[in-house]
Amino acid sequence: MGEINNFNIDLDGIKETFKISEDKKGLTHKQGNRYKLLPYVANEKTLVNEFSGVVGAFSRIISNKELKGEFEVDLFIEEVADQIGEYEGDMSRESFKDIVRSMFIENGNLVDFDIKTINYLSSTSADQKIASFLYSVLFSEDLKQDVSLHYDRDVDNILYKIVLSALPELKNKEICIGEYKCYLPFVRKQFIKDFKFLISKEELYKDSLKRLLEYYYVFYVSQLVMKLNTFEKVDLSKPDTLYYTLDWERTSKTRTAYQFGWEKIKNDLNSLFSHAVTLEMLNHHGAEEQLNYVDLAKIFNEENGVEIARQISDVIALYKNQIDDVNWNEFKLKDRTSEVEGFNSVYELFETIRYQFEESRTRFRANEAYRNWFIRFVQKNFAKRRGQLGYNLNITEDDIILMTKICINDNEKLKLNKLFEEFELRGLFFDRDSKMKIVQLYEKLNLLEKKSDSGDAQYVKSVL
Numbered sequence: 485m486g487e488i489n490n491f492n493i494d495l496d497g498i499k500e501t502f503k504i505s506e507d508k509k510g511l512t513h514k515q516g517n518r519y520k521l522l523p524y525v526a527n528e529k530t531l532v533n534e535f536s537g538v539v540g541a542f543s544r545i546i547s548n549k550e551l552k553g554e555f556e557v558d559l560f561i562e563e564v565a566d567q568i569g570e571y572e573g574d575m576s577r578e579s580f581k582d583i584v585r586s587m588f589i590e591n592g593n594l595v596d597f598d599i600k601t602i603n604y605l606s607s608t609s610a611d612q613k614i615a616s617f618l619y620s621v622l623f624s625e626d627l628k629q630d631v632s633l634h635y636d637r638d639v640d641n642i643l644y645k646i647v648l649s650a651l652p653e654l655k656n657k658e659i660c661i662g663e664y665k666c667y668l669p670f671v672r673k674q675f676i677k678d679f680k681f682l683i684s685k686e687e688l689y690k691d692s693l694k695r696l697l698e699y700y701y702v703f704y705v706s707q708l709v710m711k712l713n714t715f716e717k718v719d720l721s722k723p724d725t726l727y728y729t730l731d732w733e734r735t736s737k738t739r740t741a742y743q744f745g746w747e748k749i750k751n752d753l754n755s756l757f758s759h760a761v762t763l764e765m766l767n768h769h770g771a772e773e774q775l776n777y778v779d780l781a782k783i784f785n786e787e788n789g790v791e792i793a794r795q796i797s798d799v800i801a802l803y804k805n806q807i808d809d810v811n812w813n814e815f816k817l818k819d820r821t822s823e824v825e826g827f828n829s830v831y832e833l834f835e836t837i838r839y840q841f842e843e844s845r846t847r848f849r850a851n852e853a854y855r856n857w858f859i860r861f862v863q864k865n866f867a868k869r870r871g872q873l874g875y876n877l878n879i880t881e882d883d884i885i886l887m888t889k890i891c892i893n894d895n896e897k898l899k900l901n902k903l904f905e906e907f908e909l910r911g912l913f914f915d916r917d918s919k920m921k922i923v924q925l926y927e928k929l930n931l932l933e934k935k936s937d938s939g940d941a942q943y944v945k946s947v948l
Contacts, residue, residue, distance in 0.1 A: 488775075491783045493795040494768040495802065501768065504806055511806045513837075513850060515760035518767035519774050520664040522705065522760065523617040524857040526850035530610035533860045535701075539694040540605025541615035546623060547603060547635045550657035555604045557589055563650035564588075588647055596690045598644060599634055603654055614701075620664035622675040622700055634683050665774040668711065670722055671704045674910055678890050685948070692886055699883070702866050703911040705858050709752045712759045715831065716781035716824060723911045728866075730914075731880040733921045735870055740915035745877040746867060750859075757854035758838040765799060765833065781824045789826030796829040800836050810843040879912070884922060887912065888931075889947045897933060900926075900942040 498504070503512040515521065532538065544551060564584050571577040588595050594604050607615070639645050666672055682689045682696060703723075710724045726748060727741040735742055767775055775783070784792055804812055820831050841851040868878035891906035892898045898906070904919065914922065926932040926944055935941040 488769070488771050488773065488783060491769055491771075491787050491792060493766070493792070493799060494770055495795070495798060497768040498765055498799060498802070501764070504802065509806055509808050511803070513757075513761050513847070515757070515764045517764060519760075519763040519776075520620075521667070521763060522708075522756075522857075523613045523664070524760075524854050526757065526854045528853050528856055528860075530608070531857055531860060532608075532610050532614050533864045535611075535614075535694050535698050537605065537607035537611030538614045538618070539697060540602060541607035541612045542618055542697060543602040543605070543693070544654070544657075545615055545619045545659050546627070546631050548628075548656055548658050549603055549654040551604065551606070551652070551654055553652070554606055555594060555652065557585075557592060560594070560650060560652075561585055561589075564647055567646045567650055584647070594651075598639060598648060599686050599690060600648060601651075602690065602693065603635075604651060616659075617664050618697060618701060619659070620661055621666040621668070621704060622672050623661055623679075624672070624676050625661060627676060627679060630680055630683050634686065634689075665776065667720075667776055668704060668707055669720060671700065671707060671911075675700050678910075681890060681893050688889065688948075695883070695886060696890075698865055699887075699910075702862060706749055706862075707911060709749050709756060709858075712777070713752055713755060715777045715834075716822060716827060718778060720778065723908070725913050726877070726911060727913045727915055728877045728879045728918070729868070729870075730884070730918050730921050731868060731878055733918060735873065735876060735917075737873060739917065741918055742873060742876060744913075746862075746875050753855045753859060754842075754851070755834075755838055756858070757851045758834055758841060760854070761837050762830070762834045766796075766830065777830065780830065781822075781827055784824045784826050789824060791826075793826035793829035796833055800829075800833055803833075803836060807840050807844075809845070810840045814843075815839050881925065884925060885929075885947055888926075888944060892944065892946050892948075895946065897943040897945045900932075900944055903944050 501514050501517060503514075513526065516523075516525075540551075561581050561584050565577055565581050568577075568580065571580070588597065594601050596602055639648065678696065678700075682692060706726055707723050710726070711718045711720065725744060727745040729735050729739075729741045729745065737743070763776065766780060769775070773779075815836070817832060817835050820828075822828050822831065841847055862877070863875055866878055867875040870876050887907060887910065888903065891903055891910075900923070904914070907914070923932065923942075929947075931945045931947065933943040933945055935943075
């Protein structure tokens, strides 16, 4: 955080952003303007629940490219055929086109035979928004050199070279990092390390970039959900504990993985939109910088926290006055106290916003739609419905193998206990039962090297 002097809440700016008028009641709950927390909106019309398009958009962003229009299969095949000089009759040209189609087109899409072909995966504007978010909160300019090294290299295969030259030209487009505020530096730090490893193995990168992005998206947002609810007291140096279950194991209500997995964060998700709106309001302060709760607490300490609290009280009064479809007499603050002078006003603003979302007969739908951007994605990609237990966070056998490759990195092997520690650095926590199942998987795949039954004397061999 840069130096900010004379912090003041811009009440007129809040009125303009939230469409507050003295002539009528009501307001529009805005977020993502002054503080860009997440790429979500309060409706589900463009909700993204899978990353087929996101991975293409992300690949283009990191390689500074832009795809104009859609990839057209027939035009592409004709272009490849034109690259060849002469044919012995029309049939030979048609036969060659059939070969190109069978080798390089699958289900109407370009086969990812080379790292550069990821850039031709089409994306919607919603996909591009998610990709831009991932780029902002996970990527680093330092990785651009790695990307250029692998994306710009020449290929030796003559047919591949012909096919690549027939692809539509991608326009250069420089994109700066920083549109969204990275709330969790420990997630970014881990992603940078894992991305550098992944891109150094081209086949693994092509096969696994989509799943890596999907996992880090869930890792980031699930940690954000938990961290936001601790406000200025948050520990931003490491992940909070969140347990996953394995796709092939049974579970029960008594399992740690059930009690401290999806059950742990699903209620906290109800507050996500309220946090986004709270931070949007508090970032009407005149400076360009986006301030999170920790940044704001620092300002309270450095300046007159009591005066800032008075200004926030004015915001709360304005807000309550505009919303007349809830019973404010029933509103009660949680028993929560900050050690930072004046910061209790931030708690009150948040609780005020959350209360009306919970009590309003109309606005609860916007709150629900906002959180559903994450819930729907998790349910489709990282959760499993287990009868009466409902959804559990879920990791597949393929996920374990991929994360094992990433954690072992270029080493020949890694101690079993150390491997589980590496999982946890990436937000993957497993209870005792799940760890036993993972060990059995390693044994089945002949990856476990035992010197004794102790975790310190067991090694997991590289999967590469």
